[in-house]
Amino acid sequence: MSAAAEMNDRAVGDDGRTPWLRYLMLGATAIVMLYPLLWLVGASFKSNSEIFSSAGFWPSRFSLDAYAKGWKTSTEYTFATYFLNSFLITIPRIVVTVVSCVLVAYAFARFEFWGKKILFSIMVGTMMLPLIVLRLPQYLVFRELGWLDSYLPLIVPSAFATDTFFVFMLVQFLRGIPRDMEEAALIDGCNALQLLWHIIVPLLKPAIISVVVFQFIWTMNDFMGPLIYLASVENYPVSLALKMSIGATEEVEWANVIAISVVALIPSVAVFFAAQKHFIEGATSSGVKG
Amino acid sequence: MAAVSLRKVEKTYPNGFKAVHGVDLDVRDGEFMVFVGPSGCAKSTLLRMVAGLESISGGELDIGGRTVNDLPPKQRGIAMVFQNYALYPHMTVYDNLAFGLKLARTGKAELDQRVRHAAKLLEMEHLLERYPKQLSGGQAQRVAVGRAIVKKPEVFLFDEPLSNLDAKLRAAMRVRLTELHRSLRDAGQPATTIYVTHDQTEAMTMGERICVLKAGVIQQVDTPTALYDRPANAFVASFIGSPEMNIVPAQLRGCAVELGGLRLPLPAGRFKPAADGALQFGLRPEHIGLGAKPGSVAVEATLKFCEHMGAEVFTYFDVGGVAFSARIPAEEGTALTALQRGAPLGLHFQMGHAHLFTADEDGPSLLA
Numbered sequence: 203m204s205a206a207a208e209m210n211d212r213a214v215g216d217d218g219r220t221p222w223l224r225y226l227m228l229g230a231t232a233i234v235m236l237y238p239l240l241w242l243v244g245a246s247f248k249s250n251s252e253i254f255s256s257a258g259f260w261p262s263r264f265s266l267d268a269y270a271k272g273w274k275t276s277t278e279y280t281f282a283t284y285f286l287n288s289f290l291i292t293i294p295r296i297v298v299t300v301v302s303c304v305l306v307a308y309a310f311a312r313f314e315f316w317g318k319k320i321l322f323s324i325m326v327g328t329m330m331l332p333l334i335v336l337r338l339p340q341y342l343v344f345r346e347l348g349w350l351d352s353y354l355p356l357i358v359p360s361a362f363a364t365d366t367f368f369v370f371m372l373v374q375f376l377r378g379i380p381r382d383m384e385e386a387a388l389i390d391g392c393n394a395l396q397l398l399w400h401i402i403v404p405l406l407k408p409a410i411i412s413v414v415v416f417q418f419i420w421t422m423n424d425f426m427g428p429l430i431y432l433a434s435v436e437n438y439p440v441s442l443a444l445k446m447s448i449g450a451t452e453e454v455e456w457a458n459v460i461a462i463s464v465v466a467l468i469p470s471v472a473v474f475f476a477a478q479k480h481f482i483e484g485a486t487s488s489g490v491k492g
Numbered sequence: 493m494a495a496v497s498l499r500k501v502e503k504t505y506p507n508g509f510k511a512v513h514g515v516d517l518d519v520r521d522g523e524f525m526v527f528v529g530p531s532g533c534a535k536s537t538l539l540r541m542v543a544g545l546e547s548i549s550g551g552e553l554d555i556g557g558r559t560v561n562d563l564p565p566k567q568r569g570i571a572m573v574f575q576n577y578a579l580y581p582h583m584t585v586y587d588n589l590a591f592g593l594k595l596a597r598t599g600k601a602e603l604d605q606r607v608r609h610a611a612k613l614l615e616m617e618h619l620l621e622r623y624p625k626q627l628s629g630g631q632a633q634r635v636a637v638g639r640a641i642v643k644k645p646e647v648f649l650f651d652e653p654l655s656n657l658d659a660k661l662r663a664a665m666r667v668r669l670t671e672l673h674r675s676l677r678d679a680g681q682p683a684t685t686i687y688v689t690h691d692q693t694e695a696m697t698m699g700e701r702i703c704v705l706k707a708g709v710i711q712q713v714d715t716p717t718a719l720y721d722r723p724a725n726a727f728v729a730s731f732i733g734s735p736e737m738n739i740v741p742a743q744l745r746g747c748a749v750e751l752g753g754l755r756l757p758l759p760a761g762r763f764k765p766a767a768d769g770a771l772q773f774g775l776r777p778e779h780i781g782l783g784a785k786p787g788s789v790a791v792e793a794t795l796k797f798c799e800h801m802g803a804e805v806f807t808y809f810d811v812g813g814v815a816f817s818a819r820i821p822a823e824e825g826t827a828l829t830a831l832q833r834g835a836p837l838g839l840h841f842q843m844g845h846a847h848l849f850t851a852d853e854d855g856p857s858l859l860a
Contacts, residue, residue, distance in 0.1 A: 382578035385545050386639075390592035391566035400591070404582040 246461035253456050271455065272462035275447055277435055281462060285469075288439040291353050291428070292421045298361035299368060299417050300410055306363040307372035308398055312384070322373075329366050341430060351433040356424075360417075368413045375409040376402070411480040419470045440466045494556040494569065494646030494684045495521045496542060502550035503537055503708070511537050512708040514551065519647075519684060522677050524670075526699030527688045530731070534708040536651055539688045543572050543649050556646055566595075571640035572649040575656060577632045579624040585611075585635050586620040592643050610638040613672070630661045637669070641676075648673075650687040654694065662694075670698050692732055696720070704728050706854070726772055727854040729847060735777050735806060738816045741851070742773035749773050749848070752812025756789055759844050763858045766848070772855055774847035777806070780818035781840050782825070788840035795835045798828050805829065809837055 237259070244259030246268055252261070273281045309315070310322055344355040363369050379402075387401045403410070425441045432438060438446065444466060447459050496519040503512035511534045519525045527535040540546040542553060544565035553561050560568045571592075579588050589607045598606070611617045614634045624632060633653065640648055653669075654662045676683040689695055695702050696716045704711040704719065704727075712724040716732075723729035723737075730736045742751040745768055749756050756773070784790065791811055799806040805825030807818045818839065820828070831837075849855040 380576065380578075382574050382576050383580055385543075386572070386574060386578040387580070387591070388545065389543060389565045389570065389572050390639075390643075391595040396595065401580060404580075407582075 242460055243464055246457055246464050248457055250453075250456055253460075268455070268457035268461040269465070272447065272458035272460075273465070275443065277443075277446070279436060281440070281443065281465070283436065284438055284440045284443040287437060288422055288441075288469075291356050291439055292418055294353075295357045295360050295421050296414055296417045298357060299363075299365055300413055302361050302363040303365060303368040303372055303413060304398070304403065304406065304410065306369050307376055308402060310369070311373045311376035312381075325366050326370060328364075329370070337426075337430065344431065350431060351437060352431075353437070355431045356421075356427050365417070368417070371412065372406065372409050375406060379405050408480050411477050415473055415477045418473050422466075422470050494682050495519060495554075496647055496684060496686065497554045498538075498542075498551065499554070500551035501538070501541065501548060501553055503534070503541060503546065504549040510708065512541070515708075515710055517703060517710065517713060519686060522682060522684055524673050524685045524687065524698060524700045526695040526702045527686065527705060528690065528692060528695040528699075528702055528731070529705035529711075531690055532707070533705040535688045535690075535705050537708075538705070539572075539649055539651055539686060542568075542647070542686060543570055544568050569646035570649055571643045571645035571647075572651065573636045573640050573653045575652040577624075577636040577656075579627075579632060579635055579639075581624050583623075584620065585616070585622050585624070585627070585638075588624070588635055589620075589638050589642050592639070606642045606644075610641040613641065614638050629657050630665065633657060633665060637672070641672075644681060646682050646684060648683060648685040650685065652689055653687075655689070655691070666694060666697060692734060696732065702732075704731060711854075722859055723847065723857060725854050725856045726774065726849040729774050729849070729857070733776055735817055735819065737774050737776045737847070738780075739772050739774045739847075739849070740814050740816070742771060744768050744771050744848075752810075752814040754791060754812055756791075756841060756843060756846070758846065758848075759787060762844070762846070762860060763848055764860045766858055770851040771858070772849040772851060774849060775816075775841060776845065777817045777819035779842040779845040780816065780820075781842070782820060782838070784840050785842050787844040788842045791839050791841055793837040793839050795828070795831050795833060795837045797833060798825070798831075800826070800829055807837075809839070 241257075241259040244261050245253050247261035247264050275281060275284075310318065310325075340355070340359075344350060347354075349355050349358075383401055383405070384397055387397050392400060422439075423441060424439075425445070428439050428442050432442065435446070444459070444463060447462065448454055496517075498515050498517045500514045500516060501512060502510070502514055504510045515538060527538060529535050537546060541548050542555075544560070544563065548561050552559055555568055555570070579585075580591065583591065586607060589610060590603055593603045593606065607620075608617070611620055614637060616631065616634050616638065619627065619631055619635070624635070627635065633656075636653065650669075654665050657665060673683055673685055687694075687698060696719075699716055701713060701715055702719055703713045706727055712719060712728045714722075719728060719732045723732060726739055730739055740751055742749040744766060745755075747758050747760070749758065749771070751773055781788070793809040793811050793816070796808040796810060796815075798808070800822070803822055805820045805822055805828055807820055807825065807828055809816055809818070828837075848858040850858065
């Protein structure tokens with residue numbers, strides 16, 4: 203090990219005496235943060251009375267009854283339908299978001315056109331706009347179009363790069379990529395779209411994966427949109443179905459609700475972990491070396 | 493056939509800054525032309541204008557007899573090697589080389605043959621399956637050159653391609669590129685080359701002709717030896733040659749110059765007649781020696797210090813308060829390193845190699 207690396211190790215271990223204290227504190231914080239989640243998993247095995255009588259997460263018995271019952275729901279559809287609905291909204295929305303945001307970000311980052319600065323400021327400005335302000339006018343527009351009770355109001359707006367946060371993120375990422383490669387590709391004979399497809403998109407991969415993950419999680423969790431635009435139960439996504447399972451009339455079997463919440467978490471968590479390694483992966487490995 | 497000709501080519505940026513001032517230049521078919529100059533002299537801008545990466549604000553650019561001012565890079569018949577290599581990081585070396593050919597819809601068999609031929613030429617067949625991040629600097633450099641060769645362009649453009657390499661590798665690549673250019677030309681592949689560098693050694697060793705630029709204006713275009721022997725002005729004189737030429741203010745009195753209380757007679761016929769008065773006197777360090785040569789003038793100097801370079805000794809000294817440097821072969825000069833600072837020194841100026849320039853900055857040469 204080189205001297206520099208040794209020094210580095212020492213700096214991390216702070217002269218080597220107190221790493222256990224560090225880990226203890228980190229561990230304690232992690233438990234505090236994760237406890238609600240642990241409790242959720244534990245509570246899915248408990249009875250109603252047990253849930254309300256103890257704060258501990260370890261259940262007195264293990265049975266998957268709650269999962270089976272929760273999955274069936276009190277409606278005529280099982281959660282399989284609702285999950286399918288969620289994916290029918292999420293996947294097309296991710297596709298149109300990525301396509302539109304990459305195109306718009308490419309234009310803002312690499313082309314000179316009239317009013318570019320003002321347009322970019324307006325676009326960033328829309329990030330400050332509270333979404334609730336748009337609900338009413340949007341609802342009226344979609345009603346005129348006859349799109350109510352369909353997934354279109356949830357998907358189509360994203361096809362116009364309205365998720366400005368993603369556009370902003372991609373523009374910033376693109377600005378950090380040196381232009382040499384694009385110039386080399388121009389000389390190799392690329393036109394603007396070939397350049398985008400063959401050079402920019404592969405370089406943008408880490409940023410695009412971030413867009414996919416965020417859009418997946420946000421859309422899966424979206425409650426307000428489906429609540430406003432969807433009327434028939436057969437079209438409900440998971441978020442609405444979960445709320446529906448907390449019925450207003452009969453006594454709620456909390457274990458069933460909790461069990462299905464746990465299941466509802468799985469796709470988001472899975473997508474996050476699957477994509478995690480790509481978040482860190484750098485894009486500028488073109489080989490500038492002495 | 494691909495000569496490149498620039499006619500009053502200009503570049504003005506939107507903010508009004510004029511980077512290139514009416515450049516007129518002809519690069520002959522198959523010639524190796526070097527653009528050289530200090531940083532900020534617009535040599536890269538000029539190259540990028542030829543490539544089509546920068547727009548041309550005025551004048552006319554012809555490649556192979558075609559005016560290409562408004563053509564995109566791919567229609568100009570050029571290939572370019574970038575300073576940072578600009579390899580595509582997500583493609584293997586093979587795909588990096590093949591990319592341009594694929595875009596041009598070259599047939600599979602021909603594509604493969606051309607890629608392998610370029611790889612063989614540059615001795616990098618074993619690298620074809622690697623990714624750019626798995627290459628060393630020198631290897632990445634070769635891939636970048638290979639990417640230009642496979643396209644069989646009419647004109648090669650190099651933008652400081654060796655400046656990211658260490659000194660040893662740079663010297664090796666320099667020889668390799670020169671060799672490559674000659675062998676391509678011998679093989680009948682047109683290989684007109686424009687090579688940009690800030691390093692005068694690269695320029696002198698590689699260029700068949702050199703174009704010296706300063707602040708977007710051509711100072712002189714000529715062969716390396718002509719630039720060295722007959723620099724057009726004081727800027728070219730000081731830029732070409734290492735260590736640089738001694739250029740000092742002096743006074744012309746009849747057929748001699750006076751500087752630092754010294755009178756140096758000028759050889760007859762070497763210079764244009766000029767009026768007496770202030771001018772600049774130039775003499776290369778290699779034309780100052782310890783021994784007398786025909787036509788040399790003995791000078792009493794005061795030693796400042798020496799640098800022993802192995803084969804020669806760079807000697808720095810004063811003549812009547814004016815600083816000079818000399819480049820003396822080691823077999824004569826080694827004794828100098830033992831001398832104290834301030835020691836008197838007898839030197840000989842070879843006036844047959846002297847230069848005179850007018851007194852203004854970058855003044856033109858007065859050589860006849």
